[in-house]
Amino acid sequence: MSGLLEGRVALVTGAGGGIGRGVALRFAEEGAAVALHCRTSVEAAGATAARIREAGGRAEVFVAELTEESECRRLVGDAVAWGGRLDALVNNAGVQPVEALAGMTGARWREVVDTNLAGVFGCTQAAASVMRGQGSGGSVTHVASIEAHRPAVGHAHYSASKAAVVAHARAAALEYGAWGVRVNSVSPGLVEREGLAEEWAQGVRRWLDAVPLGRLGRASDVGDACVFLASSLASWVTGQDLVVDGGVSVRPGW
Template structure:
């Protein structure tokens, strides 16, 4: 394998990237970052059509290429259509970022089976179906990169999130399992596990949590969506060409903080 030049390490010019759950927040930051790196981006959304269209317009105004598509990611037929759209629009799927998911609270003893199932559907089933569908296209091309958005909750469970903690732990193992099987086709599969990431209003909604996080985290701040986006960019890039099956923790050092 030829070693890429330094200026090619984060260059996605001409590549096709699918980002799920990309209408806002972390997903939007990921889509924007790849577009800035030259990629042609398919922005998936479930309900945020206005936000997705606004993001695509912003990318195009800056000289990039972007399109949007709604899909229900727990529906295998919808997922196949989403991936086919990327191939139709851009000729291939070079990168898939599985960002779509949900994050509701539910106490363990009060949680319904429907709540449990919905969490796995939105976080785990979607990642499996999208990865499988994209990998079939990538296999034909002989290369590709998949990045799954997991969470530090996969290894450090938060209270009233047993369904979320379990789903994200499964996403990490899905990442490692897929990497094991897909490497023979030149497909790399990795995960990013973010810590607490800032969003509008979080200081008002969770003031004690924000204060506690900032005091305990070695880097003393919440993450920003771009922190997660840049990790995805790295893992999908030639700079990480010999990295597969890895779960990259992006958390400001909170998992390294002393428990004493």
């Protein structure tokens, strides 16, 4: 590894598994001390932290309910107290249920939107304030989705929330830029996870038939994008949405 994030401290939300785990591992591989947030997946997040420490890195697990604004502030404060500073935040925590729009209740809509958006708002606000006070700025990256641009059936609440995440990154980049804080988003396509091929065989096959690069994404692919955006290589990049989907979004829809 090239040590792109050597000496930096990062906070990754939703690091209990999947994409969050992949992002945390890539940050650690590039030299960052990583604060791993989870809500309920404490054991899984702990296993990832242990893996980072065994490889010679620094990692710690923090538990918080990110739909509560005060919990977002507490999480960021705890991460700073542990790491001594905060250079990068990756807002990855979220949910992706499947439910037809016609029968969806307002409560279910709000549950998904609040889970996927409230933490982005709260954690970004708290982190940007810390980064401004450090005088050296920092990087915030939201994990959105290609469904922010091309919604799927049964994902109206999810797609709308991820479109809002992309818009928030652009708005935050505009307002926090004067503080030296860069804010971007990453929009992954279908990322491989354990059991996916069995649970959604038809969908995986359709994806593989459509994707120009011929495979599903890996959590490390998303991690690579987040590492780039947090590094000095992206020092003049803010307010952008980096699509990481193997090229599937360029496939014609007709």
